[in-house]
Amino acid sequence: MERRQNNGRRCQIVQEFVTDITDETERLVCFLYMNNYTDREICRRLHLTPARLENIKLKLAFDLKKAGIRTGEE
Numbered sequence: 001m002e003r004r005q006n007n008g009r010r011c012q013i014v015q016e017f018v019t020d021i022t023d024e025t026e027r028l029v030c031f032l033y034m035n036n037y038t039d040r041e042i043c044r045r046l047h048l049t050p051a052r053l054e055n056i057k058l059k060l061a062f063d064l065k066k067a068g069i070r071t072g073e074e
Contacts, residue, residue, distance in 0.1 A: 010069075017067050029056050 018034075021027040025046060032042045043053050064070075 013067070014069060017064065017069060021063075026056055026060060029053070030060065 018027060018030050021030065025048075028046055029042060032045065037045070039050065039053060042048065043050055046053075048056075
């Protein structure tokens with residue numbers, strides 16, 4: 001039961017993080033990743049170059065770390 005509550009709290013923290021993103025492109029990138037889109041699909045849908053997407057991902061990774069949210073890659 002405690003694990004379920006922790007996951008619920010984590011989801012709430014992540015939702016708040018995404019809500020607080022002011023850049024619309026960054027918010028859309030997060031939304032698409034949460035819905036299992038690939039890098040290629042995200043670039044195509046948002047008309048981004050792979051380099052621009054990498055920059056956004058790097059910025060989001062730093063912001064997630066600052067917010068105390070661990071990514072699945074750690």
